[in-house]
Each structure stands twice: as C-alpha cells, then as structure tokens.
Amino acid sequence: MKRRRSSLSMKLYRRVLLLLALTGLAIGGVLYSVALREVERASDAQLVNASRLLYMMMQDDLAAGVLVRHDRLVGVDGDPLLSTQETQAFQASYDSCMFTVFWEGRPVAQSGWGAPVSAMPRRPGLHDFQALGGAWRSYGMRGRDPRLLIVVAERGAMREFSIARLSGELALPMLGLLLAAMLVLWWTLRKSLSQVERLASTLGARSLSDLQPLEPEEWPRDVEPLIEALNKLFARLENAYELEQAFTDDVAHELRTPLAAIRAQAQVLRRLAPAALGEDVVRLLAMVDRTNHLVDGMLTLARLNATSVAARSVDVHALVAEVVADALIELPADAIEASVIPDHIVRWRCDASLLQIALSAVIGNALRHARGGGHLDIAIVRGGDRLIVTIGDRGPGVPAAERERLLLRFEHGGSASSGSGLGLSIASKAMTLLGGTIRLEDRPDGPGLLVVLTLPSTQG
DSSP states (O other), rough: OOOOOOOHHHHHHHHHHHHHHHHHHHHHHHHHHHHHHHHHHHHHHHHHHHHHHHHEEEEEEHHHHTGGGOOOOTSSOOOOOOOHHHHHHHHHHHEEEEEEEEEEEEEEOOOSSSOOGGOOOOSSSSEEEEEEEEEEEEEEEEOTTTEEEEEEEEEHHHHHHHHHHHHHHEEEEEEEEHHHHHHHHHHHHHHHHHHHHHHHHHHSSSSOOOHHHHHHHEEEEEEHHHHHHHHHHHHHHHHHHHHHHHHHHHHHHHEEEEEEHHHHHHHHHHHHSOOOGHHHHHHHHHHHHHHHHHHHHHHHHHHHTTOOOOOOEEEHHHHHHHHHOOOOOOOOTTOEEEESSSOOOOOOEEOOOHHHHHHHHHHHHHHSSSGGGEEEEEEEOOOOOOOEHHHOSSSSSOOGHHHHHHHTTOOOSOOOOOOSOOOOHEEEHHHHHHHHHEEEEEESSSEEEEEEEEEEEEOO
C-alpha cells in the first residue's frame, strides 16, 4: 500500500508545534522554579513575621519581668507568658504555624500542637528539620535578652500545597495559551503557504507552450528564489523548443526535396517502364506518400509543442465543414460521403487552430482507413459546460484493447491501409493543449469507429 505523503504545511506545522511545545515546557519549568522560589521566600517571610508578632505580644510581660521573677520560669508559679486570647489571635493570623518560646534553652510557652519541642531547632535563623514523619521549616529569633528564643515552624507539606495550588492556577491559562498558539500557528502557516498554492494554481492554468516569465514583483520576497528558478527553467525550455522547431523544419525541408525528386522519377519510370515494373513503381509511390505524411505529422507534432493557446469565439460548424472540404478535395467525387449536423452556426470559445489540427487529423485518419465504408458522419453537440464533436465512419472499427495504444505515436491498427501512425496522436496532443479529451468508441448504430472529441468550457 502506497504511503500517503504529508503536505508541506503539515510538516512545518508539526515541527513548529514541537518547538512550541518544547518552548512551553521550558517556560513552564522556569515558571515553576520561580514560583517555588517565591513560595519559599514568602513562607520564610511568614515565619519571620510570625516570630515578630509573638515578640510584640510578649512585650508587656517581658517588661513586667514575668520570665525573670525570682529566676523562675513561667508555668512554675502560674504566671502565663501568653494569654489564651493572644494565642488565638496568633493562630488566626498564622493558622499554619506553630511556635515555641525558649528561655535559656527551656520551653516556657508553645502553641500546643505541631512538632514536639524536642525536635525543634534551638538556634536563631532559618532551619530545616524532620518531625512526625515529615519535613518542617523553622525560624528562630533572639529577643533583646539573648536568653529568649522564639521559634516558629511550618510543615513542608503546606509549602508543597501552596506550590501545587499555584501550579494548578497557572496550568489552565498556560493550556489556553498553548491552544490559542496552535490555532494562530496553523492559520499563519496556511496564510503564508497560500502563496505557494497560488503559484501552483498559476502554473497549472498555463498551457504547455506558455513559457512567459513570472513577474517577481507580483510575489512575496520569500518565494522570489523559486520565481527566479522557474523563470530560468522557462527560458531553457523555450530555447529547447526553438531548437527543436528549427531542427524539425530543417529536417522536413531536407527530406521533402529528395522525396519530391524520388516521386517525380517514380512517375516517369511508371510511364516508361515495362508493365512488369508497374506494381513495384506503385508500391514505391505509396511508400513516398507515406513518408511525406510521416514528415508532415512529425512537423505538426513539433509545432504543437511551441503553440500558444489563444481562445476566441469560433464557429465550430464552419470549421468542421472547412476541414471536411479540404480532406475530400483530394479524393474522387464518389469516394465517400460526409454529413455534418446540425446544419447551422455552433459557436464555442476555444483555439481555432488547435481544434482544426485535431479535426484534420481525425477526419484524415477516418478517410484513409475507412473509405470503404462509404460514409462519414459528424455531429456537433453543445452542452452547458462542454462541446462534443463526434466523427463516425463505417470502416472495420478498432478493437477495444487497441484504442488507447492507437493514441500514441507511431502506432498502427490492424488494417492494411497505409499511414504514418501519427494521426490520432496529433489529435490527442492538440486536444490536450485545448484542455479536452479524445475517446475511441464503437458506433451505437452499426459497425464502424466513433471518435469523440470533448472541449471544456473556457471562461474569459
């Protein structure tokens, strides 16, 4: 099974999307690192502020000498360092923090929950410690009296929860931005590559002989190298066509002169030679005529390659009648009859010279190979979007298996009639330049071959 190829826009989209995804991941990683650092900084600042708040709450008791009365600690004689209201106020402000107040290394007040006092660091500054199967972060602050140490601690899980919540809040906007970027990226790529599609459409609308250079000013600078390369290719092709045309003309001229001389000598020989040489001379004349047809056909094919299509309104009925008249003038008056229907003007927009070449090739082929049928029927049918010209003869016809082959160069049918093998290939080439088609079919009303020429509608 043949693998389906991806379009250029899809390849670019995938690669830029991958780059966008990697960039998004990098930005997300940076944002997470910044958020983690800021959350840790804010949490540390909260511990510092909480310790300062506790110190402020204890100022009155410290000034009254509660802690140093008779060198006895709070709790020994029942004097509270922090009242119940002060403790509740602290918890209302810092519900995730616990605290312990040390005097000379011994606890004199605490929040009543959290890490055990024995696990609390008893040093000033920020510290990490383990307690109750988890990580904790603490801050110790010395009072004016160095014997006083206030330690406030917070679970590490609370920080992780804050980071997770912040990451969750950032994830949805980041995802929305990514989706929006994907849509904008796709639209931008399609918009940018539309110039490539326009170039393909412009080239596709040209005929094979239209080698006029493209105007670089009409295209974006991004595709200017492609335009220049195409113009160079057009110039080389035009030069090749000119060389081919010149060579073909020279060869045709050089061949026609000796062929004319051979034919003239053969005609003289037929008049002067004994009867025994008559059949040989006739075969020689037939061979010369066939060679002349071959040279004419090759010259026509070569000229078709350099033909520019110029569409205009054409009376197809008059053109068909003219081609039939030119073909019959070389035959005896009673050799074959031809009819063209309908018998009135049928106008169609096309290139008259190309259509005349196709009609001449098909009608000439029919007269050479099906003259014995005695009749040639030509019909012109005009539809809304196409024009069909059918040429039917009463000859032996062509087997279905050979019809496609006979549209190629130098292919002959099974009949013994002479021919160059170029007639139908010339018609096929001309119809291709016209944008039409040619088909070989059986006649529906009896024996014979039906050639169907179809012309599309041409606007403008």
